[in-house]
Amino acid sequence: ETGVTQSPTHLIKTRGQQVTLRCSSQSGHNTVSWYQQALGQGPQFIFQYYREEENGRGNFPPRFSGLQFPNYSSELNVNALELDDSALYLCASSPLVAGGRFSYNEQFFGPGTRLTVL
Amino acid sequence: SQQGEEDPQALSIQEGENATMNCSYKTSINNLQWYRQNSGRGLVHLILIRSNEREKHSGRLRVTLDTSKKSSSLLITASRAADTASYFCATDDSGAGSYQLTFGKGTKLSVIP
DSSP, X not given: OOOOEXXXXXXEEOTTOOEEEEEEOOTTOXXXXXXXXXXXXXXXXXXXXXXXXXXXXXXOOTTEEEEEOTTSOEEEEEOSOOGGXXXXXXEEEEOOOTTSOOSOOOXXXXXXXXXXXX | OOOOEEEOSEEEEETTSOEEEEEEOSSOEEXXXXXXXXXXXXXXXXXXXXXXXXXXXXXXXXXXXXXXXXXXXXXEOSOOGGGOEEEEEEEEETTOSSOOEEEOOOEEEXXXX
16 A cells, blocks of 8 residues: 655755646545644644545645645645745545545545745 | 634653643634644544544543633643654534534644653
């Protein structure tokens, strides 16, 4: 069974640039969530994707956008990068049971992408 | 915004001692989970306790939940150097329309050999 993978591991960008981060969910998991973790803080929920549609969003501006593909992999796109976007970006996958309800809510996290904005 | 708040922010103990971390949260929850993170890497799920449970064990881990006080504790018994990591509590809010976890700021545990 393959775990959650993310690419790239590290990334350095400058202010105003755009970035795309990628995530492959764990086998059999159809839901992907993205979190931003600033240094010394806990992860903050950005958004979640299920069946290729956004299924909930945290308090992040529209320049944070995402995609989910038919194979359940996902991308996080951030436009017009700001210095405060420097963080560890975590992807997590989980299964969604039939009927649209989660029977339990363990999420499986990838190793993260460390984004530095200069 | 952060839902949970872990206490203490940092904890340093000798190998073999027990480590206790606490978490408080603000709103009604479906369940509460504890995660571990090593050196700014991905999070590893440790244990989940549902809102109708009061205590749960997994190996050297013991978690308690007091919904009346909106608090939880994580006890690691007979700590090892490999337990050195940051520990986060995360809540799944009852009212959220989608499934999302709200994390605290974490407790940084150092276990000295």
